[in-house]
Amino acid sequence: MQPITPFFMFEGNAEEAMNFYLSIFEGASISHITRYGANEVGKEGSVQQAIFTLNGQTFMCIDSPIKHDFTFTPALSLYITCDTEEEIDRLYGALSIGGAVLMPINAYPFTQKFAWFNDQFGVSWQLNLPGKGEGF
Structure with a gap:
């Protein structure tokens, strides 16, 4: 079984958030990033998928091309x-x-x-x- 990876869904600021977190935690890194290209479902250049590590914990994030009626909650x-x-x-x-x-x-x-x-x-x-x- 693979490890459980926290997944963040942003709406246009995934890269900004990821870079903000990387600037705070020593040894943090991005291991993978793909971006939407021209004529794809997401805004060109936005994060289609990224994988990054903070304090040894792997995270994933995306920029959702779909507007949602929800966001993050303190429940998690x-x-x-x-x-x-x-x-x-x-x-x-x-x-x-x-x-x-x-x-x-x-x-x-x-x-x-x-x-x-x-x-x-x-x-x-x-x-x-x-x-x-x-x-x-």
Whole structure:
């Protein structure tokens, strides 16, 4: 059985989102990208399919040529357990710009420091800095 790969469907800004994520995570890379050509169903030059890696996790994304009545939801989030306060602060500072904060970065009864937000593309993220004996 193949690994499970998270799949993002954007409507015209897949490459912008992918490049944004690649700029934040060290060692991130694009392993494959195909674009729509002239006279194809999608806008010429937009992402037909891309595969990229962040922190060792593979993701896929596309620019949907079809307008949908839905987008991303916080019901499914990308969850990162951070190793240091510097890491959680850096990731929060970069990823939350232009987004919507669901739970501000702070100490909570269940952890040392946590944040939950949607980034500028609508993708939901949870960042956690567990205290000793906490975390996933």
